[in-house]
Amino acid sequence: MKSLLLPPHPKERRIVFQNAWTQGYTPDIDCYVKNGGYAELKKALSMKPEEIIDEVKKSNLRGRGGAAFPCGVKWGFIRRDDGKPHYIACNGDESEPGTFKDRYILHNDPHQLIEGMAIAAFALNVHLAYIYIRCEFPKAAGIVAKAIEEAKAKGFLGKNILGTGFDLEMYVHQGAGAYICGEETSLLESLEGKRPYPRIKPPYFPAVLGLYMSPTIVNNVETFCHVKQIFRIGADEYAKMGTPGDGGTRVMCVSGDVMRPGPYEIPVGGVTMGELINDVCGGMKPGRKLKAIIPGGSSSKIMRAGETYRIKVKGPDGEMTEKEVPLLDLPMDAASLASAGTMIGSAGVIVMDDSRNMLWALNNLNTFYAHESCGQCTPCREGVLWIDKMTNRMIKGEGIPQDPATLKNVADNIAGRTVCAFGEAASWPVQSFLEKFPEEFSVSGK
Amino acid sequence: MDKHPASSTTRQADQIPAELLCKIDEAVTHYPVSKRSASLPLIHLWQNHFGFIDESGVDWIAARLDLQPINILELVTFYPWFRQHAPGKTIIRVCRTLSCAMAGSYELREKFCKAAGIDLSTEVPHGTPTSPDGKYSVEFVECLASCGSAPVCLVNDDLHEDVTESDVPKILGQYA
Numbered sequence: 001m002k003s004l005l006l007p008p009h010p011k012e013r014r015i016v017f018q019n020a021w022t023q024g025y026t027p028d029i030d031c032y033v034k035n036g037g038y039a040e041l042k043k044a045l046s047m048k049p050e051e052i053i054d055e056v057k058k059s060n061l062r063g064r065g066g067a068a069f070p071c072g073v074k075w076g077f078i079r080r081d082d083g084k085p086h087y088i089a090c091n092g093d094e095s096e097p098g099t100f101k102d103r104y105i106l107h108n109d110p111h112q113l114i115e116g117m118a119i120a121a122f123a124l125n126v127h128l129a130y131i132y133i134r135c136e137f138p139k140a141a142g143i144v145a146k147a148i149e150e151a152k153a154k155g156f157l158g159k160n161i162l163g164t165g166f167d168l169e170m171y172v173h174q175g176a177g178a179y180i181c182g183e184e185t186s187l188l189e190s191l192e193g194k195r196p197y198p199r200i201k202p203p204y205f206p207a208v209l210g211l212y213m214s215p216t217i218v219n220n221v222e223t224f225c226h227v228k229q230i231f232r233i234g235a236d237e238y239a240k241m242g243t244p245g246d247g248g249t250r251v252m253c254v255s256g257d258v259m260r261p262g263p264y265e266i267p268v269g270g271v272t273m274g275e276l277i278n279d280v281c282g283g284m285k286p287g288r289k290l291k292a293i294i295p296g297g298s299s300s301k302i303m304r305a306g307e308t309y310r311i312k313v314k315g316p317d318g319e320m321t322e323k324e325v326p327l328l329d330l331p332m333d334a335a336s337l338a339s340a341g342t343m344i345g346s347a348g349v350i351v352m353d354d355s356r357n358m359l360w361a362l363n364n365l366n367t368f369y370a371h372e373s374c375g376q377c378t379p380c381r382e383g384v385l386w387i388d389k390m391t392n393r394m395i396k397g398e399g400i401p402q403d404p405a406t407l408k409n410v411a412d413n414i415a416g417r418t419v420c421a422f423g424e425a426a427s428w429p430v431q432s433f434l435e436k437f438p439e440e441f442s443v444s445g446k
Numbered sequence: 447m448d449k450h451p452a453s454s455t456t457r458q459a460d461q462i463p464a465e466l467l468c469k470i471d472e473a474v475t476h477y478p479v480s481k482r483s484a485s486l487p488l489i490h491l492w493q494n495h496f497g498f499i500d501e502s503g504v505d506w507i508a509a510r511l512d513l514q515p516i517n518i519l520e521l522v523t524f525y526p527w528f529r530q531h532a533p534g535k536t537i538i539r540v541c542r543t544l545s546c547a548m549a550g551s552y553e554l555r556e557k558f559c560k561a562a563g564i565d566l567s568t569e570v571p572h573g574t575p576t577s578p579d580g581k582y583s584v585e586f587v588e589c590l591a592s593c594g595s596a597p598v599c600l601v602n603d604d605l606h607e608d609v610t611e612s613d614v615p616k617i618l619g620q621y622a
Contacts, residue, residue: 002608003594085479097543097589128478135490135527136539136590138603171476173483174490176525179588193485193517195524212479255545255593262594298544298589348593350545364544368588371526 003262004104009280013241015233015249016225017265020108027143029150032111038156040231044119045164049080052123056227058235060247065091065182065220066297066346068246068334071227077207078215080125087211088121088129089191092144092221093175093182095134097298097368098348101251101263102221106133106140109225110147114170116224118157119231121168124217129168131221132187134175145172179372183420184218186374197376198420222251242268243333244314252332254281256351257288269336274328277351288353292436293327295337296345298365299425301432303327309340342432358437362429363391369426377418383410384426399443407441408434458492459502466495470510481511485521489528498529526587534576534583536621538562539600542586545593550611551586554597557611558584561618582618 004021008014019025019035032038044052057072078086090113094102105113117129133141148170152158159167173191180186185199188211203209210216219227226248230238239247246268255261259282271280273293284290290305309330313323330336337344352361370388375381387410390403411430414423434441469491477483488507492499499507499522508515522528540546540555559566562582564575576583592598595607601621609617 094591095589098545098593100591100593103591134591136587136600139605173476174486175527176486176490176521177527177587178525190486191483192480193482193511193521195520253594255596256548261545261596294544350593352548356548361544361548364542364547368543371588374524 003260003264006260009264011266011271011275011280012264013249013267013270014265015229016105016109016112016222017251017263019112020104025108027108027110027147029111029147029154032109033154036232037111038115038151038154040228041115041118041122041156042162043231044122045162045166049123049125052119055230055235056123059226059230059238060242060245061223061226061230061238062246062334063220064222064226064250064347066096068344070245071219071223074207074219075120075124075217077205078124078217082215085128085212085214086124086126087214087216088117088124088126089184089187089206089211089216089218090117090129090131090221090224091182091184091187091218092131092133092137092140093179093187094137094221095179095182096346096348097365098253098255098294098350099297099346100253100255100348103137103140104263105221105225106137106144110144111151112225112228113144113221114147114151114157116226116228117170118151118161118168119227120217120219120224122166126217127167127169129170130173130191130211131170132173132175132181132191134181135177138174141172141174148172178374179368180374180420180422183422186420187218188216195374197374198422200419241270243331243335246333246335250347252276252347252349254349254351256349257285257353257356258351259283259285266332269331269333271332272328273330273332276332276349277328281351284351284353288355290351291354291356292352292358292361294348294350294352294429295332296343297348298350298368299428300337300345301342301428302436303340303342304436307436311336311339358433358440359391359394362433363388363395365429366391366426369422369429373422373426377423379414379417380423380426383414386410387426387430394441394443401443403443404434404438404441457502458496458500459506462506463495466491474511482513482517484511485513485518486525489518489521493528497532500530529574531574532580533574534580536582536602537574538582538584538617539587539590540584541588541590541592541596541598541600543589543593546590546597549596551597554599554609554611554614555584555586557614558582558599558618561614581622 053075061071062068175181181190181196183198186196190196206216249265251263251265253263293303307327312320334344366388369384373380373384411427415427473487474484504518508518562577574583
């Protein structure tokens with residue numbers, strides 16, 4: 001990735017990416033330890049588990065996988081002394097279109113992830129942890145497995161870690177090409193060796209009934225890396241980097257029609273959409289104008305250039321007031337994008353310029369969802385194929401005038417009627433493309 | 447990736463080398479709570495060795511894990527990565543999804559097929575288009591999570607980024 005070989009942009013603050021893109025840094029344990037690695041694990045092992053969870057709560061870290069759930073709150077659901085086995089599953093099934101950050105961590109800095117997971121395991125009384133890596137990252141699986149062996153040999157994993165009596169075994173588990181396994185309950189079914197049909201919540205919240213029906217914490221690769229960084233920087237300092245209730249940095253992945261696409265680690269809310277695209281990513285390609293942005297992975301609702309949104313902002317007196325802001329002035333944090341009617345999701349920003357046809361783009365995403373539906377719930381299994389067929393025929397000029405209305409109707413009848421959020425993920429693009437770009441979907445009668 | 451000489455007339459389960467057995471035994475130890483969890487890793491190990499999994503492989507893995515054959519077959523048929531037929535020696539997976547498509551992945555896939563001698567007009571659903579000489583399979587896959595360096599393709603275990611149509615002959619040559 002070329003953008004990462006450049007010096008960081010002034011708006012960037014590389015924390016989880018710090019080692020990964022330092023010249024001469026290697027993924028082996030010697031290099032990691034030389035650069036202060038595993039010092040935070042040592043620190044954590046001397047703390048009380050509740051203190052560790054409190055630190056994570058204080059940091060305001062939110063999950064970086066897409067749902068932005070407060071990490072410390074999630075951990076707080078685990079009762080250490082309930083007498084059950086507890087597990088950790090790290091979600092490295094990175095496959096949301098537009099998202100590309102975890103691979104770099106797995107390839108270049110695997111020990112950071114292992115250290116973050118080990119800290120979490122100690123806090124949550126976990127002795128067995130899995131790192132679920134999609135099989136399209138075959139090299140990553142090998143690198144992480146080797147790193148686990150190294151950590152074991154040095155006493156950072158395995159039996160009696162650093163003489164504290166704490167045991168933790170960790171293994172890599174490879175997926176097999178299914179997007180649905182990024183859904184946490186599907187990931188657990190996959191880990192159990194079953195067809196990865198998502199489980200219904202309630203009752204199957206992983207923290208209650210997770211892997212092998214025991215309390216399980218599932219966090220994204222980047223999230224565990226932030227855990228390590230919270231103990232290095234301090235929870236208060238970490239929280240200060242972000243917005244209230246959404247601390248630290250996050251990796252924003254920008255792709256599409258910008259001059260410098262790439263993953264950029266930026267304090268949460270530290271840039272506006274306009275600064276991210278025009279400043280950090282060097283703007284649009286010569287002669288091209290912004291047309292649309294998908295802000296948080298392909299499932300998030302699309303935004304149209306020129307739109308304005310009413311969002312809540314903190315005034316100088318500390319009071320929250322409503323304010324109308326143009327698209328390019330929207331701060332890139334979960335709350336702002338939610339009030340703009342979309343989501344930050346996995347922070348996969350796909351930028352499209354005025355050369356792009358929205359019917360073509362939506363059809364591309366429909367084909368994705370049609371391929372990836374697991375087939376468990378009827379509205380999704382049937383519906384995503386119908387919407388894919390419809391946009392396919394519209395592209396061929398074989399659409400009929402009622403197609404846009406039928407498309408919306410089918411999407412409306414998938415969302416909210418499925419076991420997992422895939423139903424919404426597949427419907428939101430259809431609903432939002434139709435709403436924001438109606439002129440590109442109208443079919444005239446023959 | 448291992449070589450995979452198996453043909454459809456021989457049973458894979460009759461040709462398991464000691465090295466594969468060793469890897470399988472090791473993989474099973476990673477799942478102390480439930481052997482069934484080792485299903486996916488065992489299918490992977492099997493496919494890495496043979497190139498695909500035949501009926502005897504399904505039966506063998508099921509027996510190894512005290513499962514019914516259907517418990518393995520349902521995984522082989524669900525997950526796009528697993529195959530029941532031999533692919534070409536080199537597998538080229540071109541990313542099809544939005545950012546790569548915007549950067550020309552449809553044209554890239556066609557170029558790969560043409561250069562490898564694959565006739566896409568004979569493509570069958572769920573099949574793997576393979577060159578007549580068995581050297582190359584070219585297929586579309588969904589998002590490979592490298593959208594910032596689109597278009598990308600995964601050739602065996604190697605990710606190629608920012609691939610242009612003029613890179614195609616060089617890439618094919620690299621795996622000849």
